[in-house]
Amino acid sequence: MKAKDVMEPITETLSPETTLKEAVNRMKVARRGEGWTGVKGMIVLDDGKLAGIVSIKDILRAIIPSYMRLTELGEFTWDGMLEEMTKKVAGKKVGEVMTRDVITVSEDAPLMECADLMVKHSLQRLPVLDKDKRVVGMVYIRDLYQAIVQALLDKEGE
């Protein structure tokens, strides 16, 4: 199996000009494969080109003040701080918080390559590109998980 055999179609995208407030909204209502709603990451397209990817982690990263991330100050926070900081960033643009260096795979990549990239860069999802560098789908970590389950069931079957 290759990336294109397990990838899921892209249903919705963001633009760099979207505000975080709107992005959060869109991610909450986006439809996923089997009829559930809500996704934890979306690609950002600018003029139809892949400009970045935003995940909940990126949004959290924008909310958590930089100095907290630089140090071990996690214990010194107060109740309500997250909510307070969230309000401050509501108007920020997706372009400011998205991950720009998006790691992608080609549609013919073996699953091992996808797994390697996900583990190495600690990713939950991987946009799949065709020969012309256009996004044609997304491989999620759960798709790889399915492949593992498949492999293990095979063995049990033997």
Add this chain to the structure above:
Amino acid sequence: MKAKDIMEQVKDHLSPDDTIRDAVNKMRVVKRDDGIVGVKGMIVLDREGNLVGMVSVKDILKAIIPFYMTMTELGEFTWEGMLSEMTKKVADKKVEEIMVKDVITVPEDAPLMECADFIVKHNLQRVPVVDREKRVVGIIYVRDLYNAIVKVLLNDKEVENI
């Protein structure tokens, strides 16, 4: 709001002696709060119920991917079927060998910012919540924090309008 206000119940756990095959089987049948079947991570408890580790799909993938691929840029030099080949090789490894042992936890009265800080800093998808005696009382998922953010940013009416 504090950790205990948004955490979810622990549905099931693994034991250190489980094999990777057992772990995969347990993880795919667990029902979550939102009705979806299957989780991508589970805590590992020893016989006395102490938290000894955590296993996620990523840890299983890590066990499957040969380490020499992890330490180099050899990702392009793989062949089709390699993933299933390697998966079969590790199916009988014990959870103990692949679990993350230094589990990052938060106390139940931790402010949400503390949870968010740990989740982002250590790149986690879930963090166990412990009481004073260090026993696991729940788990906070990234999506729980997300829901907290959503509550601040939108009132539910707005969401329905879209």
Add this chain to the structure above:
Amino acid sequence: MTNEAAAATQPFVMNASFWTATVIFLLAYALIVSEKVHKTVVALFGAALMLVLKILEQKEAFHVEEFGVDWNVIFLLISMMVIINLMKPTGFFEYIAIKSAKLGKGEPMRIMTIFALVTAVLSALLDNVTTVLLLAPVTLLIADALEVDPVPFLIAEALASNIGGTATLIGDPPNIMIASKAKLDFISFIYNLTPAIIVIMAAFLFVLKLIFGKRLRVKPELRQRILEMDEREAIKDPLMLKKSLFVLAIVITGFVLHGMLGYEPATVALFGAGLLLLLSGTHEPHHVLAEVEWPTIFFFMGLFIIIGGVVKVGLIKWMSIEVLALTHGNMFATSMLIMWFSAFASAFVDNIPYVATMNPLIIDMANQIWPHLQGIKLLHNPELMPLWWSLALGACLGGNGTAIGASANVIVVGLAERAGRKITFIRFMAYGMPVMILTVLLSTVYVWLRYYVLKI
């Protein structure tokens, strides 16, 4: 400075500082061998003690060549590491490795031979650890693809790396140290050691063929996996690769000519590192510098200072008198003794502290045999030269004897273990020790024939 130099050549007295220095030296070496404490920490703390107790003044430790840190060695190592660190992410080594595997047409025995040769050549020009560290992962991948046992490949690479490293001044730390202390240049190493190494490599490959030739077989469809790999995908940064190769070529040319041009090797390497940093256009040199193997560098510095302490108090001089008494001043016997003793010592303990101790010892011995000579005349005395080459051959080739004899071996064993293929101490020795004895035997014949029979 002149006073200090005089002090060094004075007959020693076994006073309190003699014994203090000797105790620090012995304790430090014992701890390093025991591996209870990290060797760098031991060496640094021992050096700090030598300074705090004023056995060696800080000025002597840092500024006096005879006693202190050999900055030529330190900066040669740092600079080469910087160049390699800048080169690593370009994917050059992966390219070479995949290319080699394809050249071997997916045939395991051929791949093993080509890998051994590539390892030997790269180890001669770069450092052994990097070479092995970069080739071993590809080896494991290829073994997985071919479904063969990777262990013979890995051991062959480790052995080839130690053999290849012996060939040049920059190939192996003992050579760097010997070159700096004995003021030998790159070409003298090429002229005196490379011929021996070529013979040894040929013998080694022959032995490999003999042992594994029959056993390594794979199914043709698995070979296809190798042939389908596109080595060009390994190149991550073609522009930087070109820059690196350009600088590496300058550096190697610089090494070849450094004796003629009157440059120290460190100057050549430092220039290369500076130039490549400049060409890379980096605004963040922290990463590249942090990646230097600092524990190794500080291990060297600490050792130099500890050795400086015992040189100053006269322990090394005393030892050299004992060695001379043993060999009755017979230089052939001395060089044979050095070669074989070095080989066995290096097989079991780290060869860096060993060579660090042997260098001043040999110089002290020469001082006593030819008291009227000094400087280059003393160091390059025709009768002394075979001793340097014997030390280099013994210390470098001895590393093949056991799994802990050389860093490359340690790396290979570690990588194999992580891949779930434990190489036991005995299994490594079953391959390594015979190869070591064979290679040192060949070296013995070489030294005897070249320097004592043919005298060329």
Add this chain to the structure above:
Amino acid sequence: MTQVTQEAAAASQPFVMDTVFWTATTIFVLAYAVIVSEKVHKTVVALFGAALMLVLKILEQYEAFHVEELGVDWNVIFLLIGMMTIINLMRPTGFFEYIAIKSAKAGKGDPMRIMTIFALVTAVLSALLDNVTTVLLLAPVTLLIADALEVDPVPFLIVEALASNIGGTATLIGDPPNIMIASKAKLDFMDFIYNLTPVVIVLMVVLLVVVKIVFGKKLKTREELKERIMQMNEKEAIKDPLMLKKSLFVLGLVLVGFVFHGTLHLQPATVALFGAGLLLLLSGTHDPHHYLAEVEWPTIFFFIGLFILVGGVVKVGLIKLMSMKMLDLTQGNLFATSMIVMWFSAIASAIVDNIPYVATMNPLIIDMAKQMWPQEAGLALLRHPDLMPVWWSLALGACLGGNGSPIGASANVIVVGMAERAGKKISFMRFVAYGFPIMLLTVFISMIYVWLRYYVLKF
């Protein structure tokens, strides 16, 4: 050995403006220009410049690495490496976060009080450790506290940067210029304490008064926000109590070592290396790579490169030429020289990095001294009573001058960077608006101090 004596003789020979002179001068000037332009990373420039000096044989490698007069000052290098290693081992213990939270609580959540206490803590820590580490560790806590109190963090951050540069001036190990001056002029830790600490205490008092006047009224917060600070438990900051005890023990030992290093005839680097070796040993680490890799290598190699660059121009005589010009200018009046050195150093350090500046000034002052007292040599020359005020003026000028602009000192750069990452951009002019007057004021007071102490009261 004879080789060395010849080279030393060559170094003190009258210079000739031959090709070598011009080549060395060109490399030196170009390197400094590129460093100032910041087009290429300064470490890369210094290293490549040094490599050129060696490859063109303006300086032999032997001179660069082994001759004290011309080459790398290993005392400076290993003092820096030793202290950085100790700090790297100490950082993860949480000691600095503990101090900072404790200080904020000591200020009872009152912004003005917190600012005063933070400035004092910064000054003391900067005097004993390095400025960058101090600021790097205190700034995040400052930002956290400012968020908790809902006040603007910028004044806090700027005051900390200023306090760090002032505090660092007080001791031999406080600031790189002092380390370099001490090593070159063979001054010990107590000389610095005796000559610089008194004036720095005065300067700190002045800084605090100014801060009080400027911000006293403006900084107000609500009572319930103060409660947030008071509820923080500083003990949670301590991550590794055992290692903390070990670190404090070694740090205490090192400080005692510094205080007595002159009496014991140990070089500062020996003390620092011993401390680093001991703490590494006590930590029981099996992986020293991490701690050593964390050393600020770009800074260390910047120093190494600069020493070689300066060694090259010392050898060809450029520095001698400059020192003669300088003497012509002041006509041998040492008071005038001190004042020029101080003010010029201050202005120069406000605009450019003070490390290359001091690296150049050190041999220049020594050359000047040689021309004034040709019969003296060694310590008698370096520590000539008439020369001492010049060294102190250089130290005061170079260290305090750093306050003049956001790029004047590394601590300032760090603070501005941190503030920007926190979404509070400190513009160049805003920093100058606070920093430059403080710089002028502190250098002015230092001037009076030098004049009064060394030229009027003469003690």
